[in-house]
Amino acid sequence: MRNSISVDTLPRANSRVMTSEFGRDLLMGLAQTPRSIPPKYFYDAVGSALFDRICDLPEYYLTRTEQTILSTHASEIAEWIGPHAEIVEFGAGSLKKIQTLLDAFDTDRSPARYLPIDISGEHIAQAAAQLRARYPTLLVQPIIGDYTAPLTLPPTDTRIGQRVGFFPGSTLGNFHPDEALAFLRSAAGMLRGGSLLIGIDLIKHPARLHAAYNDSQGVTAAFNLNVLRRANNELGADFDTDQFNHHAIYHPVLQRIEMHLISRREQTVSIGDQRVLFSEGDTIHTESSYKYTIDGFRSLAVKAGFRAGPVWTDRERQFSVHWLHAPRG
Structure with a gap:
């Protein structure tokens, strides 16, 4: 089934939606094929609290290992x-x-x-x-x-x-490689003459991922579904969250985890004046999480203008923390 909204129709959405950056990005993402929602919209107060819970889960090795x-x-x-020093923490x-560093x-x-x-x-x-x-x-x-x-x-x-950027949690993995390069270039300029301390998740057995x-x-499922609840609360949308399932899978060729919300049935969702039609099995791509090798990430950082410094890992080499020198000129 074709999407029921397109970029050309977006200005007709009501003002509550179109005056919100979230509303505009949501409609734009749902007008695309495949549908998507930018992952930054996970993090309202409820989403941030759910992510804190995720970080404490036994399966979620990233936070514990870092x-x-x-x-x-x-x-x-x-x-x-x-x-x-001045420490600038992104996200x-x-x-x-x-606090561990302080x-x-x-x-x-x-x-x-x-x-x-x-x-x-x-938050x-x-x-x-x-x-x-x-x-x-x-x-x-x-x-x-x-x-x-x-x-x-x-x-x-x-x-x-010196000004030191701090970007833990392997959040850079949420960016497409081109976006990651663009962010690192921007950070290199912002931190000019300083450094960046960044956590990067490493490629590992798919079962662990x-x-x-x-x-x-089911905390990650609740975190994923919360972005729909946020749309209901902030934009007056009418997503029935019981009719969407959380789904996450690792793609070894792309070297990334993908998170999706899958429609459990044919349904219509209203967002302002717009209606979005979903067939059973239609998905909304909510997040990608790219995994790197140490050498692969260091090459990306050098391409962005940084000079690679020391790297620290755990004994199993599940995760890595990198020190990068920002350019001076």
Whole structure:
């Protein structure tokens, strides 16, 4: 069945939808073949809380393994960061991982400023308040916005050391390789003369990947379906979430996990003035998560203008954390 909406008809949608970036992107994505929703819209307050739960699941090795790497090598990483640094965290979320790095510094060398960037304003405001209470001498300045878009950071001064980007969680894997390259190039410019500390998930046995994205408690399924609930709450859409199934699968040729929502039956969904027709089995692609080899990622970073520094992994080489030097000129 052909999609019932097209780009040409989008301006006729009601103002509640078209004045929202989420609404415009949702209609654009559902007008495409195959249908899609940008994964950044997972992260409203509910979605961010669900993702925090995912990170604690036994099947979800990524957070646990990355945390082990950061904890094991925190002192060494702190030396690379240097004294009185400014740390810019992309997609900061709950602000938990940065604490491992902050705790590794001596008081007289601790970072001067922390700029967490996140699209979920409510979630990051609460997390920032908790962080200030724990680190009262650290200047915490949340930036609410899309870190994939151009951003203007506060100016630095001579009291602040190098600017270090922090991008944990293998979130770069959510980008198509061309988008990942574009982001890294943008980050290289933003961090000019500084560095980037980034977590990258590695290629591994498909069974391990399948389990991580199809957890037995159904938290990942709830996280995936929440983007439809968000559309209902914010845009007045009428998705019946009981009529969509979560589906995640690893494609070894593309080296990526794909997450989809699958229509369980023929149905019509209203979004503003638009109607979207779904046949049984139609899918909405909500996320890709690319996996890398160490050499493959380092080559991508060098192509973006970075100079590769040290890399840290766990004993099983499930995950990697890379230090990259941004260009100066």
